[in-house]
Amino acid sequence: MTDIQTLTKGVLAGERRALARAITLIESTRADHREAAEALLHGLLPHAGRSVRVGITGVPGVGKSTFIESFGLHLVERGHRLAVLAVDPSSPRSGGSILGDKTRMELLARDPRAFIRPSPSGCTLGGVARRTREAMLVCEAAGHDVVLVETVGVGQSETAVADMVDMFLLLLVPGGGDELQGIKKGIVELADAVVVTKADGDLAQAAQRAARDYRNALHLLAPAAAGWTVPVLTCSSVAGTGIGEVWDTVERYRAAMEAAGQFAARRSAQAHAWMWNEVSETLMAALRDDPRVARMLPELERRVAEGGQAPGAAARQLVAVFRAGRP
Numbered sequence: 001m002t003d004i005q006t007l008t009k010g011v012l013a014g015e016r017r018a019l020a021r022a023i024t025l026i027e028s029t030r031a032d033h034r035e036a037a038e039a040l041l042h043g044l045l046p047h048a049g050r051s052v053r054v055g056i057t058g059v060p061g062v063g064k065s066t067f068i069e070s071f072g073l074h075l076v077e078r079g080h081r082l083a084v085l086a087v088d089p090s091s092p093r094s095g096g097s098i099l100g101d102k103t104r105m106e107l108l109a110r111d112p113r114a115f116i117r118p119s120p121s122g123c124t125l126g127g128v129a130r131r132t133r134e135a136m137l138v139c140e141a142a143g144h145d146v147v148l149v150e151t152v153g154v155g156q157s158e159t160a161v162a163d164m165v166d167m168f169l170l171l172l173v174p175g176g177g178d179e180l181q182g183i184k185k186g187i188v189e190l191a192d193a194v195v196v197t198k199a200d201g202d203l204a205q206a207a208q209r210a211a212r213d214y215r216n217a218l219h220l221l222a223p224a225a226a227g228w229t230v231p232v233l234t235c236s237s238v239a240g241t242g243i244g245e246v247w248d249t250v251e252r253y254r255a256a257m258e259a260a261g262q263f264a265a266r267r268s269a270q271a272h273a274w275m276w277n278e279v280s281e282t283l284m285a286a287l288r289d290d291p292r293v294a295r296m297l298p299e300l301e302r303r304v305a306e307g308g309q310a311p312g313a314a315a316r317q318l319v320a321v322f323r324a325g326r327p
Helices: 004-012 016-027 031-047 064-077 106-110 132-141 156-163 177-182 185-190 201-218 243-259 262-289 291-305 311-324
Strands: 052-058 082-088 114-120 146-150 167-172 193-196 232-234
Touching: 004 016, 004 031, 004 132, 016 031, 016 114, 016 132, 031 132, 052 064, 052 156, 052 243, 064 082, 064 106, 064 146, 064 243, 082 132, 106 114, 114 132, 132 146, 156 262, 167 185, 167 243, 193 201, 193 243, 201 232, 232 243, 243 262, 262 291, 262 311, 291 311
Parallel strands: 052 146, 052 167, 082 114, 082 146, 167 193, 193 232
Antiparallel strands: none
16 A cells, blocks of 8 residues: 555655656556545645646657757756656557657666656557646656656647647757648647757758748747747757757746736646546546446447447447446
């Protein structure tokens, strides 16, 4: 049985082992562990919420992990305590996950001022583990004042990350304005800043051209935050150039949002959305665990698969049986 009081004290003291154990508890799907996790979060919540939360996503091959390591090293050198929640894609067949982010961020992983936690995305929409929001709170309570959330990749469902962070960074590779045609419009509209990576060597000029083209293209889209013009930056994670400018942009964005009263409003709206997401997830889990639903499910699934029953009708039948057994 987990000693919640001891674990809470350990997290608040900034103990890395306690922080890792706390996140493991939060990610557990066991019913008794969920109760313990909720008790833990209740004790930590008053000490959370003081960090800058930044979501980072990008097209495959953009170098997210390399960027995060360079960006993270810059932050810890400036006196920040950093937490990186890196979500690895889970296999839809086996459910397994590579969880290789620590090996891709070797220097940052060895720095005592940084905490890197890879988590499998599971079946969660958007490539963000279901408990990532709670993990952020635990990291904040442990004294980490910057939390980065690295997502699986770019796609329409990837916009889920915007519902849990203060600022959303979209990483793009050098190309040209036409590259925007290959990116979902929705995710571009959610970006609070765009960063063109790999701006070094033979790609330096291409990166500058790409940034110029992206700026022109973004003028056609509405910004995610009112009163904020989405900047397009360039950087080289290998050379370290432009990394400081990215952090300066994050600080400038937060100051602008706080001055406009949008920072607190955004977090309140996210908490509201988080609650209803939990309602949906909890109800779905309860429905699947209901023994009467479980008995009906194989036959209904067979009939739907064979075209003998409409999916909507089958779904309503399952819900009706579920509701009939509720007090």
